[in-house]
Amino acid sequence: MSKRIIPCLDVKDGRVVKGKKFKDLVETGDPVEMAQRYSMDGADELAFLDISATQEGRKTVVELVRKVARQIDIPFCVGGGIKSLSEVEEILEAGATKVSLGTAGFNQPSLIEEAARGYGSTRVMVAIDAQWSDRLQSPEVYLKGGMEPTGIRALEWAARVEELGAGEILLTSIDCDGRKDGYDLDLTSTVVEQVSLPVIASGGAGKMEHFAEALTRGGADAALAASVFHFGEINLPDLKKYLQEKGIEV
Numbered sequence: 352m353s354k355r356i357i358p359c360l361d362v363k364d365g366r367v368v369k370g371k372k373f374k375d376l377v378e379t380g381d382p383v384e385m386a387q388r389y390s391m392d393g394a395d396e397l398a399f400l401d402i403s404a405t406q407e408g409r410k411t412v413v414e415l416v417r418k419v420a421r422q423i424d425i426p427f428c429v430g431g432g433i434k435s436l437s438e439v440e441e442i443l444e445a446g447a448t449k450v451s452l453g454t455a456g457f458n459q460p461s462l463i464e465e466a467a468r469g470y471g472s473t474r475v476m477v478a479i480d481a482q483w484s485d486r487l488q489s490p491e492v493y494l495k496g497g498m499e500p501t502g503i504r505a506l507e508w509a510a511r512v513e514e515l516g517a518g519e520i521l522l523t524s525i526d527c528d529g530r531k532d533g534y535d536l537d538l539t540s541t542v543v544e545q546v547s548l549p550v551i552a553s554g555g556a557g558k559m560e561h562f563a564e565a566l567t568r569g570g571a572d573a574a575l576a577a578s579v580f581h582f583g584e585i586n587l588p589d590l591k592k593y594l595q596e597k598g599i600e601v
């Protein structure tokens with residue numbers, strides 16, 4: 352299957368932001384305008400993550416999701432603060448192609464199962480934020496935007512997510528996030544080998560070679576990135592051309 356390139360809009364207070372290791376956030380633009388630009392530039396999919404919704408104990412900003420959906424014609428995944436089946440339905444009705452469940456999915460595994468059963472596995476993604484743990488000697492799952500360790504290995508949770516019926520995993524390396532030194536290929540490839548679900552690599556893209564590595568050595572089905580696109584360091588059409596020249600079908 353063709354690989355996908357996915358720009359990510361991390362949204363806080365109605366604006367797109369980006370940081371390093373989920374901290375030191377800086378504003379990068381308007382989500383509606385940026386979504387429209389990425390759609391026109393040939394993004395295969397768009398991720399919209401309301402990164403402060405869970406920490407603030409509120410729902411995803413549905414009206415903003417609706418505004419973005421009106422401006423694009425590509426698949427659109429929305430996550431952040433979704434904690435009930437009714438909220439899953441609300442987000443999908445607002446125009447999202449699929450939802451991303453993170454903290455709520457971990458705390459309520461039945462939500463993943465019920466959402467997949469009710470709306471189809473392809474509309475349910477599970478976000479796994481992982482950071483290396485010396486105690487576990489393995490990447491550990493973190494919740495609430497990387498703020499809360501769980502004591503559970505990422506591999507263990509990935510396997511459980513597949514059992515629950517999710518259709519895809521968004522795998523973010525907190526250690527690599529924002530550093531632009533490349534994706535965590537060990538983490539990505541290990542999870543890819545563990546599950547049969549499509550895995551999206553996230554965290555660490557800094558140059559075109561990193562995308563190629565994630566999609567080949569890492570085995571990811573898609574590569575997600577934010578700041579390199581937001582700040583114009585990598586142009587989407589140029590990236591796709593580069594990958595095709597490397598023999599990677601996108």
